[in-house]
Amino acid sequence: MDFLERLSDRDRERFLAAATTVRLARGEYLIRRGERGGDVYRVVEGELEVIDGRQQPAVVLDVIGRGQMVGEMGFLEEQVRTADVRAAETSVCQRWDRGALIKVLEGDPAYAAVFYRALAGLAVDRSRTITTNAMMGALAGGKGGGSDSAAQQARAISGRVKGMMADIEPLIRRDKPTAQQKLRTALHNFQGELEATFARLARVDQLAAGGEVAADLHPYVMRSHLGEIANDRLEGWVGDGGTMAHICAHRPVGDGPLGEMIDEWFLDLPTSRALRERRALAGQLVTESLPVNPPSRVLCIGANSASLLAPELDAIGRQGAEIVCVESNREALTVVDADLRSRPRTLKVRLVQDDVAALCSGRARLQYPPQSVVVVDGLVEYLPERVVVSLVRDLIARLAPGGRMVVTAMAAAPDELIFHHLLKWPMTRRSLATFRGLLEAGGLEEVRVYEAGSAGLAAVGVRPLV
Template structure:
């Protein structure tokens, strides 16, 4: 039925809406406030509204509602306060049916109560399934490459079979690190000297592992397990590497890990922790993460100039801290921009909403909790008006090709003619890959420029203009496609 209750008859619907009051709301206007005890059933006639819950003092969008959607039914059912707020995203008309009238109909029209509550049960069951997909253990749903728990190390190499050069490198690394620790303890060296000693030892170890795997590819797992076992106690003193390994949000590159890299402030445990962290923050992969922030800001700036004369709509998928967007608001004049940040992690959205609040640019942003993989499969809740630019810079590294192509198709369908898609991915020649894979367990799907071209050629962008570029460290690729 058009009012969202699938078991109601046309007469049932007519009776329900007979006494409804139609109210018009402007963009950003509150329709129903979280905690309100108003007993009513609300039906969206036109427009789009967002459902928000308060998290750490911020409103975080958890779904969007379009024409025919019903809300307020749970409060009506339980005679309880509203569990979320509903805010108009655009000009929205809502039919409001007061609870007293609904109760009188349910008690007077034969069979209506059974049909009404059956419809309500189905509606709530669907919503439960959707909400289950948002639980932290499912941060990256349907992604077999992401390991939510640390796996058993396989492919062990016997001591006598270990390459002598690798064994020597491991022993040299431990000796150098213990020597640096003694220098710090004794206070006999300055910070630059200690940093140089630690950075040299860490780089030597990382590069030796990489080179050894290149020459003994068939022993990769065993070599990785050996270096992991022998060096783990040192590398985990770094705050960044420890968080990436522990994956408290379900995967290594969560919003706070990325924010650590952006902030570039070394910290760690013990006497060597911050020195190892300083080294980690300076490796090529981390420099690439810092660089991609500037690359995306520049791409958006170029699109803004090309779109002069109108508000530009931008959507970030798996948005994280969204610093590349906030950088655009660092000073006047403020860009004529409306940004939608979509992430499955409500803590990431809350964090980004806090940045928007501090900068005083909340009206330029909306934050929506959704699973991008589910969106690509047509099972998400987010509805977008046609966009000028849609991008993702930290997600496809975790997705197999078929899922990336589905996501690219989803982007294509939501772009205006001439709109741009930007997809970022770690490059296959990343010099830190072996270290990330085997010591930190930050395993990503690395791709070449040719791989990016191939995926776009298999998508709805087939034949469209496509360029692939890298940031200054040469570790992150950016595929930029324009919809015809």
């Protein structure tokens, strides 16, 4: 998927407006391996090559054509460049200065959530392409480097689980319980092997290994419904509830019995369980945060934040509350409307299609009175720390003095590699103490953070009275 297609029309316009132009002659380098940097580029005319010059002849790892981006890994990770990028022909590129772009993102946290999520998805796709081409180069006679070795280790791991799946599929028809147990054991062992292997690898080699595993197991992952929707659509955050709806329903679906079993395994992973438990806990915190004296006003930042209130509608309705959900995606608002359909008559719900970024920064089309509670679910795990602080600071202004903010995040889990590489769902995970510190840095007081399962976090904090 083209990076710009991952953005809304409005976000796309804002992003393109911040670009400058770079012109390259054939053979001229845009990025050099080992350099520090973080600028992001997009090809307007011509073609670029991502090359590994450590091998002779050099291996072309990827070809970047018109409309494609490059440099996203350096931007996300703030590390030295891991490959050279040169012009394969006379080329024109758009350039986004890292420092200037970060300032924009810090001042517009909701836009930052869209941007970082989209850029992370692009980075996952790029790692797969680079891995495939690196291996082709090695087979063609190039000298193998560390990434080749990492990819070979990864293929050995995925090869074992593929062999097990091939043996298990015919067993399902004869003895489904035994087949199910064998599959769970095989996938559990695969997860453990993957984690142990990645712990020994450098970051660049982790990308190679992750891309190889993802490519090798892709046909099996896509037989799971969760694998299919997570890979085919940019999901998992506010704006598209398909993935979260499937995780919360916890009803395995797949292509045939094997696909259903793989889906069941995905749905039972610690992160999946934590997402379900986190949503339930956040809903309870919202109910507990409502003031004693009605009317109460609850502002939900994005569709996910509103949908998590569905189990709490009766309790919230008894407070004579009004729920406002601000979401830029019309389809997502339709999902919220269905989720909140069984609300009591005492509960008012307003679904507003508006720019969440504009709301956070005080530029919304509509004006909202001071809120009793502001809910932020499914955003923090896609934002760097400084943008989280900016988001909290901006949203505090939407609260009445003494009002409360409910915010969710994700903590570390042993299945991070599965979500990142197989499901294309990268998240920034934080400790409980770090999460609390970010909320306090944003201006919240009396912050309490609760664990939801082994990997979920939900917090509530108070706007100061003065």
